[in-house]
Every structure is written in C-alpha cells, then in structure tokens.
Amino acid sequence: MAEQPRAWRLVLEHIERDLLDARLGPGDRLPSERDLSADLGVGRSSVREALRVLEVMGLIRTSTGSGPQAGAIVVATPSGGMSALLRLQVAAQGFPIDDVVQTRLVLEGAVVAALAAAPDADLAEAHRVLHAMDADGLAPEEFLALDARLHLALAEASGNTVIAAMMAGLRTAIESYVLAGSARIADWEAMSARLRAEHRAIVDAIVGGEADAALALVTAHISGYYDHVLGDRPTD
Incomplete structure (x- = not known):
C-alpha cells in the first residue's frame, strides 16, 4: 500500500499547482489558513507548517495583522x-x-x-x-x-x-x-x-x-x- 503524503505536503502540492497553473502569481495573497484547511481537509497546524516551509524557501512572505500586506503573499523574486x-x-x-x-x-x-x-x-x-x-x-x-x-x-x-x-x-x-x-x-x-x-x-x-x-x-x-x-x- 502506497504511503499517504503527510498533510502539510498536500498543502504544498496544492499551492504548487496553483502557481504552475497561473492561478497564483507574484504579489498574490494565498487563501487564509482557515480556507486552506477547509478546502483541503487538513488541520490548520498542517497549513501553518506548509507556510513555514514556503517562507524558508523564499517563495512567500508572511505578516500578521490586517491590510494589504497582511497574510501570506507570493514573493516575486525568491x-x-x-x-x-x-x-x-x-x-x-x-x-x-x-x-x-x-x-x-x-x-x-x-x-x-x-x-x-x-x-x-x-x-x-x-x-x-x-x-x-x-x-x-x-x-x-x-x-x-x-x-x-x-x-x-x-x-x-x-x-x-x-x-x-x-x-x-x-x-x-x-x-x-x-x-x-x-x-x-x-x-x-x-x-x-x-x-x-x-x-x-x-x-x-x-x-x-x-x-x-x-x-x-x-x-x-x-x-x-x-x-x-x-x-x-x-x-x-
């Protein structure tokens, strides 16, 4: 039986598909943790783990609070x-x-x-x-x-x-x-x-x-x- 991917990897693969299919691009904001969790059927902790990986990779930057710069945003030049x-x-x-x-x-x-x-x-x-x-x-x-x-x-x-x-x-x-x-x-x-x-x-x-x-x-x-x-x- 094939090993099931870890939940945070599902989040990474979902975001990768959105980038490859141009549904997401530089400067775009990712869906909220809550929305990603609900859409993908994974826990919010798994979403946060995936976002931390993406941030370390330089693909997104995250900021707390509200406003146009808050949340997780795709970086143009990682x-x-x-x-x-x-x-x-x-x-x-x-x-x-x-x-x-x-x-x-x-x-x-x-x-x-x-x-x-x-x-x-x-x-x-x-x-x-x-x-x-x-x-x-x-x-x-x-x-x-x-x-x-x-x-x-x-x-x-x-x-x-x-x-x-x-x-x-x-x-x-x-x-x-x-x-x-x-x-x-x-x-x-x-x-x-x-x-x-x-x-x-x-x-x-x-x-x-x-x-x-x-x-x-x-x-x-x-x-x-x-x-x-x-x-x-x-x-x-």
Whole structure:
C-alpha cells in the first residue's frame, strides 16, 4: 500500500499547482489558513507548517495583522531562498570540489559573456571590490573573501537572478576550497599579485565588450588556481 503524503505536503502540492497553473502569481495573497484547511481537509497546524516551509524557501512572505500586506503573499523574486537552500545542500552533502569548479566554469562563463554584451551593465561594485583587493597586508582569508565577493558581484551585475542566486549559494563552498588551497601556496604574495592581474584583465575585457576574451580569461583564472593548488582541472 502506497504511503499517504503527510498533510502539510498536500498543502504544498496544492499551492504548487496553483502557481504552475497561473492561478497564483507574484504579489498574490494565498487563501487564509482557515480556507486552506477547509478546502483541503487538513488541520490548520498542517497549513501553518506548509507556510513555514514556503517562507524558508523564499517563495512567500508572511505578516500578521490586517491590510494589504497582511497574510501570506507570493514573493516575486525568491532568490534569497534559493541561495539559502543551495548553501544548506552544500553544507549537508559536501559537493565534490570538481563539481563545484565545473559549475563555476559554466556559470561564470555565461556571466562574463553576458556582461561583455551589455555596455550599460553596472560594474561599480566589482570595481569597488577590485580596489579593496589592492590594500596592503591583506591576509589570505581576507583576500580570498574579497575574491569570492568579486565573482558574486559580476554575477549580480549580469542581471540573471538565477545565476546570481546559484553563485551566492555556492559562495561558501568556493571560499572553502580556495582558502584550503592557499595553504599549499609557497609564495602568497606572488599568487595574490597574479590573481589581482587576472581579475583586472577579466573586468577590462568585459568593459571593452570582448566576450571571447573575457570567457577565455575567466576560464583560465578559475582553472588555473584549481590546477595550482588542488591538482588537475576537471575535464570538460
């Protein structure tokens, strides 16, 4: 006999169907707990559990009281929830470093190509981080935290919210492997100077609208560090 789904899952599936069928959309308010409970034949505690799951996932926001902002409302851009879920998956599953690097190559290649084709892209944050990385006396962990922030800033500037959310979710895993690798670098000053130069070359290629060059540079940058500190780059 097939196991019956838990009551709160029935609520999730009902709301998912309404979203897929466009009966609900960004900015819409969900039915009240009472109505969902009556319509689906589940207890209000199960409805509340489902709503908590949806809120953690970033798909809704909830507010008590009355008025247009009260209740559970579908969020237009749930990228924060997606990033949080990916961070949890990274922490729980321990994704292989090879897979993280391969994913970076795919995502960041798309990012720099898109930015190079968008002359009006806002790169102010990327330039701010580049400047911060020029500070004297940065410890490897400080420098590499800025490094991760630079790559995330480029993803955010691309305007692709899914890629930006995925990069944000992978940020912990990226910082972890690049920092672990830094302990194997005999001359950190030389490596940090090399990384600065590579970052600036990538941004310069983007600003110059050179998509092919930007793609080649970011691929060499990500793969080169991986090869240097952690062995062979994953095959394409």
